[in-house]
Amino acid sequence: MGRSSLGKFPMKPNIPDTTEQTMLERVDAAAMLDRTLAWSGIQSGTGNLDGLARQAQALADAFSALPGDIRLEEPEPITAIGTDGSEMPLTRGKHLVVSVRPNSNRRLLLTGHMDTVFPADTDFRTVREVEPGVLNGPGLADMKGGISVILEALKVFETSPAAGDIGYDVMINSDEETGSAASAPLIERLARGKMAALTYEPATLPDGTLAGARGGSGNYSLIVTGRSAHAGRNPQDGRNAIVAAADLAMRLKALTYDEMSVNPAKIEGGSANNVVPDHAVLRFNIRPKTLKAAQHFDLSLSLMLEEVSAEHDVQIHLHGGISRPPKPIDEKAEKLFSAVQDCCEGLGLHYGRKDTGGVCDGNNIAACGVPVVDTMGVRGGAIHSPDEYMIVESLAERAKLSALLFHRLALGALDAREIAR
Incomplete structure (x- = not known):
């Protein structure tokens, strides 16, 4: 079904219609949690090539549920300086790319990373409940929970009649935690020509606040x-x-x-x-x-x-x-943030935005001229430490938020939106 048969975008876009409600009811919170816990059990620090290979294959198997092509991209050659001053090669893991409807005129880029900051010999391996509904475990928030959000949101979006009106690439790299040097050319290539991008780093604050402008690094x-x-x-x-x-x-x-x-x-x-x-x-x-x-x-x-x-x-x-590179918020990004805010309001979720000095792949995407919101992942905190935690209910919350946003972008939310905030 084409866009014209779905009618114009609603005058009050923050209120989900019947089609959207039906789509959102398909979000499977239990399956999302099971996936996230299984992936957390795979030790996939940036330098752990065996763990990254296992993680990449697990992700490829899971994302095969989508109607697209899946491939593992070789990392770009990179080097580092040793203590003696000599330049030496660094080996990184393969990156996962999923392409759906590559010939669509209107396409999105969705990104995440499979690597964590925890090395292969880390003692931080198990998941435990620190309080009801809050789990502590490696990579739960940063960002295996976020990858689970991407997959679930796309699965339910594909049940919508609007899905055929938009295409997308999903890129899950293996070296984000060390600066994405071995995936930066891939990110740039995939960002080319995209109408918008979303990155699934955890929310900036546990209440779901998103990152706004970012400095560079x-x-x-x-x-x-x-x-x-x-x-x-x-x-x-x-x-x-x-x-x-x-x-x-x-x-x-x-x-x-x-x-x-x-x-x-x-x-x-x-x-x-x-x-x-x-x-x-x-x-x-x-x-x-x-x-x-x-x-x-x-x-x-x-x-x-x-x-x-x-x-x-x-x-x-x-x-x-x-x-x-530094990531300012330009006019196109403001429109995308406004669309996200409408979806948050429609779902009764907190919306907030806060500038930050932290960096991520969203910086690189924005440098390509593509508007990006880069904290669409789960709510949690204490990332990069053994106290890392994820708020379990945010898995389904954020999957619904993304699915609703995909649906509205497919209907033309950015095409006619005025910046009102």
């Missing part, structure tokens, strides 16, 4: 090469790489201001106390709030490296860069 390594010498006999012949790295760290920290924070995180290098160190690696992170701040930092860093190299007579090699 970049990780860098500076490899400093000096000259060794005896610390007692001829120190003047040495060029101290540790001192140069420390100078860099102080200068970098001085670049912090309202729109930019810089965190020098680690200096590695040196050997015996009686040897002038000829090698150091300085690792640091930046958090620009705006694109202008990020551009200003690039220029400042370039000048800084020239100055320190000349003053200390050392060589400095730069590795890394901004992996998550």
Whole structure:
């Protein structure tokens, strides 16, 4: 059935109609919980390739319920800097992609990640109830619960007569927790031409508040090469790489201001106390709030490296860069947030929005010019810690929210919406 036979979008879009009510009644909360618990039992830290392979296959089996093509994409080659300053390859897991109605003129991108921050040897393995309706367990909120929301919402949306009017890609990557370097090109490729995107990170607050604007993030390594010498006999012949790295760290920290924070995180290098160190690696992170701040930092860093190299007579090699561009809220994003708010109101769910300094794949999607709401996953908290928890009732809540939103986007919610808030 085409869009024209369904009529125009309702004058009061926040009130679910009969078709929507019928669709939402199909959400299976028990099945969602069973899936999430099973997936939580698979240890899938970013570096745990065996666990990621098991998780990817479990997801492929589950998403086969959708009427589309499923494939596992190879990760992009990436490198890291070792403590000795050498560049070495990093191996990441495969990424899951599901494509439904790829020839549709109106398509969505839905993203999540299968990796967690917990390594293969973690002691945080079991799920326990910390209070009625609240479960503590690895990856429940961040974000295996969110992946379960994606699947359930799409399954019930596919029962709607409007489903044929829109297509979508689902991308579940394996390296989000370490910056998505091995999936960034895939995200960019899939985002191209999409009308909107949704990412299923957990809600910003336990009440369901969504993330609004986000700052950016970049990780860098500076490899400093000096000259060794005896610390007692001829120190003047040495060029101290540790001192140069420390100078860099102080200068970098001085670049912090309202729109930019810089965190020098680690200096590695040196050997015996009686040897002038000829090698150091300085690792640091930046958090620009705006694109202008990020551009200003690039220029400042370039000048800084020239100055320190000349003053200390050392060589400095730069590795890394901004992996998550800042994500402002533009007019298109405001329209998408407004559509989400209408759905929340129709379902009697709390709607709130809060800007945050945290980053996710939503940053990368927004940088492609696609409007995105990137905290459509479950309600919970204490993520990235052994206290991570998920509020169980939010599984069904958020599945209904997404299914309702898919339905309304299929009917043209963004096509005619005015920004009213």
